[in-house]
Amino acid sequence: MSSVAYSGRTNPVVLHTHLTAAPRGAVGDKAAAHTAITESFVAALTVVGKQIKALEAQISTQLARHADRHIFTSLPRSGQVRAARLLAEIGDCRAKFPTAEALICLAGTAPSTRQSGKSRVVGFRWACDKQLRDAVCDFAGDSIKANPWAANLYWQARQRGHDHPHAVRVLARARITVIWHCWHDGVAYDPTKHRALQRLINQDQQAVG
Incomplete structure (x- = not known):
């Protein structure tokens, strides 16, 4: 079951207006360039995220050994x-x-x-x-x-x-x-x-x- 759901507090008409008024996404060569940049950012952040988890694990290990x-x-x-x-x-x-x-x-x-x-x-x-x-x-x-x-x-x-x-x-x-x-x-x-x-x-x- 998805963790994202519609709460019902906002009128569907308002939601529809927001969706139709949203700016259109990039297309063509511009879209391809933005896609490549986004993928690069995601790859970099994935590596950083893994390093953060590794450091947190090391910190927890060192902390567990301390008398205080x-x-x-x-x-x-x-x-x-x-x-x-x-x-x-x-x-x-x-x-x-x-x-x-x-x-x-x-x-x-x-x-x-x-x-x-x-x-x-x-x-x-x-x-x-x-x-x-x-x-x-x-x-x-x-x-x-x-x-x-x-x-x-x-x-x-x-x-x-x-x-x-x-x-x-x-x-x-x-x-x-x-x-x-x-x-x-x-x-x-x-x-x-x-x-x-x-x-x-x-x-x-x-x-x-």
Whole structure:
């Protein structure tokens, strides 16, 4: 059975109008040239796709051998590649980040405060490990889809007037604190032990009840 079907929400007359108004395809020599170009693109993308799958398999193999794999793969929507990226950027030297704030600052998710006399400005932190920041923000932004606590923090930041990148950094800062504790304790992330998440779930349940 085909996975593509007509939902019935659009009037058939409208669909027919769109089809008849669509531009005609190329014909003759022009069509042959476009066909050759398209086939070349498809062939190139097929090769690239195979290499991507091979690299992902290699990454998963290397991740499986690491002692901290259970920590990073337990994070919501981390998968294999994202977990490996977080592990690669954070590393496994606990002494490098004795506090969560040390990791937060290196990742550039903590605001930078500059003061001169009576003037105090809080702004974007430019001096940081940009690869680490990109990794934690990528994870944090996607975790919104799988974790109500993450979604709540993100939308609270948006309601305060922050744009999407800023709101993701706010969430990433909180996410790093959770990751740091799991990392230093050597334990996988357990949502049932995440007190802020459980409080939010209980509040939602009480509101429904």
